[in-house]
Amino acid sequence: MNKRVLLASITSFAALLCLAGPSHADEAADGLARAKANLAKYQAKPEFVAPGEPFDAMACAKGKKMLSIPNNSGNPFLKGIIDRMKTAGAEVGLEVREWENQGQPSQWVQGVEMAIREKYDIIDLISGIDPGTIEPQLKAAKEAGVKVMTSHFYDPSFEQNPVVSSSLTIGFGEIGTILADWSTVATEGKANIAIVVSNEVPPTIPLVANFKKQLAENCPNCKIVQEINVGVTEWGTKIQPAVQSAVQANPEINVVIPIYDSMSQFVVPALRLAGKTGEVKLATFNGTPFVLDYIQQGLADMDIGESLDWIAYATIDGHLRDACGMKSPTALNVPFYIFDKNNAHEAGTPAQFDTGYGDAYKAGFRKLWGIE
Incomplete structure (x- = not known):
């Protein structure tokens, strides 16, 4: 094949790519930008909005x-x-x-x-x-x-x-969206996730559904490697070994999402025992003080507080x-309100309920x- 024919072939192939629409890389970049924009809404100090008209x-x-x-x-x-x-x-x-x-x-x-x-x-x-x-x-x-x-x-x-x-x-589905977008941004669009849930608790359903939906929309290179379902009464006995086993069996896992932050007291030791502290990111929801302390100590990365x-x-x-x-x-x-390493100190040291909002x-x- 001479150079002129080769150049024509390359040009034709490039044109076909353009006609085919945006590339996978473009989709990932656009999704990452959308995720960052959504998170910004929860990184600003909360403002009061009246829920109704004044009354006596x-x-x-x-x-x-x-x-x-x-x-x-x-x-x-x-x-x-x-x-x-x-x-x-x-x-x-x-x-x-x-x-x-x-x-x-x-x-x-x-x-x-x-x-x-x-x-x-x-x-x-x-x-x-x-x-x-x-x-x-x-x-x-x-x-x-x-x-x-x-x-x-x-x-x-x-x-x-x-x-x-x-x-x-309360917007449990909204929480799922935030957690998905955080996972996307924290890993630059390459999250491999273990998510810890309690399906017996009704709000878990919309939270996890929105998490999966948002991840699919904004992060084509992200995936849930393992979903770990543990009943509330079994958190103390089953979360730690299940998470430890998951991150050891799947070294590609780089994010763990315990959807309710009281689960974190069992996830943190699991990561430590697996030698993954600081390597695997941890994000969750509720704003419980001991978890905000974890963030200040470098044992967790983000907690959505209220x-x-x-x-x-x-x-x-x-x-x-x-x-x-x-x-x-x-x-x-x-x-x-998102607490992370940049603002967790606003909740106090040690952290307190209601502080930082x-x-x-x-x-x-x-x-x-x-x-x-």
Whole structure:
């Protein structure tokens, strides 16, 4: 083949490539740019956005009582929210009580029965109790005039149980999107991931679905190497050996995603025992202080945080609006904030709940409630 024919062949081949559309490399670059742009929204300091019109919260709350039932009182994240709801409620005269339990449905039933017996106005099912699990008792509460509400439980994509009066949802699917984009950016579009999930927890489903969807859209060279499903009651015994085994058997794994950050206490030792600390990146969700400490110590890389106090104020606001016949927001509207090595110190050393988010929400809610 002479040079003229060879040059013509190369030119024709290049033209065919152009007609075929953007290259795989272009798709990867575009996806990486989209992922970076999305993450930027969660790296800016959270801003308060009013969830509704101002109202007289003290007049609304007068004489009212709310019983908050967590799925397990041993969860420090939920305990922290309820403690802060007691304080926020006291500002407007709403009595808030926790129904302490050890995660047994029979104990949740006892809490509902007590609320009926003692004529509570609101039952708040917070972060984990599926209303369908105790539906007959909740129906009895509704018939007795107690409004049943949920907070920090439903994803916006979920269908609310008919017994529930209103729900303050949280974007678990949005969390999955953030975790996927972070994995893309942190590895320059070459993430090989082990993801640790608990499929028995309903919000896991939209979180993982969006994680996979976003990864497919923005990272053609990324893949999930292993999905590790561990039940909540087995975290302490099964996460560590499962993750250690996964990273040893699959040396290409460069990211581990425990989707709830309390799982990290078992992932960190797994990476250490496998000799992968600092080599395999770790990102998660909730903003629990000990995990923010891990970031400061170089044992984890990113945690998507949310202020417990902000959640508490938003829950009191939404539930009062419903209890007094006003339209309740359909979401908590509490912003997510990315903590990494650049800003984890803002949460304190050692890290503290609610630190690093700013406090504009307090003045915002008090103004809405007519007490400031």
